[in-house]
Amino acid sequence: MAIDPVCKMQVEETRAAATTIYQGKTYYFCAPGCKRAFEKEPEKYLGKSG
Numbered sequence: 001m002a003i004d005p006v007c008k009m010q011v012e013e014t015r016a017a018a019t020t021i022y023q024g025k026t027y028y029f030c031a032p033g034c035k036r037a038f039e040k041e042p043e044k045y046l047g048k049s050g
């Protein structure tokens with residue numbers, strides 16, 4: 001299982017609603033809206049602000 005970095009939900013890689021590659025790493029999302037939010041401000045969701 002992967003963790004959706006936007007909403008912190010567990011996402012099964014094979015069933016993810018959306019994926020993106022950022023800095024060489026694949027991220028999985030529960031919904032297209034989470035992907036859009038991540039792509040808009042990826043650093044916000046990658047721990048730089050907690």
Ligand SMILES: [Zn+2]
Nearest residue numbers: 004007030034
């Ligand atoms: Zn999500």
